[in-house]
Amino acid sequence: MNKFLKTLIAGATLAAVAGTASAQQFKPEDQIQWRQSAYQVMAWNMQRIKFNVEGQYNKDEVVKAANTIAAIANSGMGSLYGPGTDKGKGWHNTAVKPAFFTNGQKVGELAMAFTKEANEMSKVAAAGDAAAAKAQFGKLGQTCKACHDDFKAKD
Amino acid sequence: MNKFLKTLIAGATLAAVAGTASAQQFKPEDQIQWRQSAYQVMAWNMQRIKFNVEGQYNKDEVVKAANTIAAIANSGMGSLYGPGTDKGKGWHNTAVKPAFFTNGQKVGELAMAFTKEANEMSKVAAAGDAAAAKAQFGKLGQTCKACHDDFKAKD
Known part of the structure; x- marks a missing residue:
């Protein structure tokens, strides 16, 4: 399977259409709550990186934060967008737009870009250069946005 | 710094006493919401592993789940137990007991055990043996409990 196809799957489209094992296994409200939780964990770690690249740089903190974001980027969150999760409540009502479920190619492209920059953030963090980390943090944030x-x- | 001391820090005690950079930076309600989110992401991934070791085993799924748990175990969640987070609300009222903040050595030991088994789960998952993964999943779950x-x- 090529990288683009893999990312399409990770990017929720095929999961939403066909239903993955975990989408079939887990209740829609759990899927929504878990994906909202995953975004919050990423928000925490994005803010940790921001705090470091804008202030006193602590390599170890940035490594931990970047590795956590990268692990979630590679976790297969697409399976948390299964059938019945287009509407409904986890911690709060889902903020996903209906278009997410009908624009598979675009979602896949965005997911692939995010995963690429998250993995790169992890590498840059390990190298320990604060200026490079700041630049990569900007690129990563753009893929979220x-x-x-x-x-x-x-x- | 030796491994035990590092884990003590990761395990929240020193973070709670001295306040880390991020504990000082982030509001108590954000810290509580983020740690509740992190536990939910771990719950999702524990359930994914459970689903695989009890049913049809998919190595790739277990690897992704185990890596996500390990990344969170190594993320430095201790900083989310900063001053003022012993009570209060994130997504819901915190479930942490007051004793967490006054039993530093025990918390450190439990955190070290959890991180050890989470890292081992990640290694076992990569090796791809379903029976070994099931056994390690049991050990990991015991450290949560x-x-x-x-x-x-x-x-």
Whole structure:
């Protein structure tokens, strides 16, 4: 399976259409709560990185934060967008737009870009250069924003 | 710094006493919400592993799940137990018991045991043997339970 196809699957489209094992296994409200939790864990770690690249740089903190984001990026969150999760409540009502479930190619592209930059953030963090980490943090943030702009409803 | 001391820090005690950079930076309600989110992401991934070791084993799924748990185990969650987080609400009222904040050595030991077994789960998952994964999943679950028994209030 090529990388693009893999990412399409990770990116929820095929999961949403066909239903993965875990999508079939887990209740829609659990899937929504878990994906909302995963985004919060990423938000925590993005803020940790921001705090470091804008202030006193602590390599160990940035490594931990970047590795956590990368692990979630590679976790297969697509399976948390299974059938019946287009509406409903986890911790709160889902913010996903209906278009997420009908724009598989775009979702896949955005997911692939995010995963690529998250993995790169992890590598850059390990190298320990604060300026490079700041630049990569900016790139990573752009891939979050790109998906939010298209597929996350405003508060 | 030796491994035990590192884990003590990861295990929240020194973070709670001295306040780490992120504990000082982030609001108590954010710290509580983020740690509750992190536990939910671990719950999702524990259930994914359970589903695989009790049913049809998919190595790739277990690897992703185990790596996500290990990354969170190594993320430095101790910093999310900063001053003012012994009570209060994230997604819901915190379930942490007051004793968590006054039993540093025990918390450190439990955190070290959990991180050890989470890292081992990741290695075992990569090796791909279903029976070994099931055994390690059991060990890992025991380290979760040990901490819940002592420091998590019942619903």
